[in-house]
Amino acid sequence: MRPEPEASARPPSRLPGGLVHAGLWGLVFGLIGSVLALMAVADAPDGAGSGGVLALSLALRFALFGVLSGALFWWITGLLFRRERFVRFGRFPVLLGGAAGTAVFVPLFLQTMNLLSGDGPVAWHLVLDDSVWAFVFGGVAALGSLELARRRVGASGGIAADPPEVE
Numbered sequence: 085m086r087p088e089p090e091a092s093a094r095p096p097s098r099l100p101g102g103l104v105h106a107g108l109w110g111l112v113f114g115l116i117g118s119v120l121a122l123m124a125v126a127d128a129p130d131g132a133g134s135g136g137v138l139a140l141s142l143a144l145r146f147a148l149f150g151v152l153s154g155a156l157f158w159w160i161t162g163l164l165f166r167r168e169r170f171v172r173f174g175r176f177p178v179l180l181g182g183a184a185g186t187a188v189f190v191p192l193f194l195q196t197m198n199l200l201s202g203d204g205p206v207a208w209h210l211v212l213d214d215s216v217w218a219f220v221f222g223g224v225a226a227l228g229s230l231e232l233a234r235r236r237v238g239a240s241g242g243i244a245a246d247p248p249e250v251e
Contacts, residue, residue: 182226
């Protein structure tokens with residue numbers, strides 16, 4: 085039986101950072117989505133129901149997609165790169181990666197949920213129009229994630245050394 089390493093020798097958990105990351109993406113998606121929802125509600129006909137409830141519903145849906153997309157982005161970057169390497173990337177590749185990944189994830193997620201609910205697939209042209217907004221939102225959120233990671237590393241006095249290896 086192998087002895088458990090001391091708490092100070094373990095690499096720090098990535099979970100708290102992942103929760104903050106997913107929350108940031110949810111916040112960005114929710115804020116941008118609420119502005120778009122308020123603009124859409126302002127143009128809605130009078131018989132469409134309560135505009136405030138509709139705008140809040142749309143903003144919450146955008147925020148949910150932001151949390152899911154942010155968690156996926158955090159997980160994939162964690163698999164591919166370490167946090168120290170992530171901050172070394174340029175703004176354009178991170179923006180493009182987050183935007184393209186989200187633009188692919190959102191329609192696939194929508195189709196998957198529709199299939200799992202038993203309603204069958206939706207026509208792709210109805211789902212792919214969400215890719216445009218997901219591309220914009222994902223790019224903005226990915227860029228925000230990069231800038232926050234750079235500030236955190238900069239506040240700690242530079243890029244930290246790799247965590248010690250645990251055998």
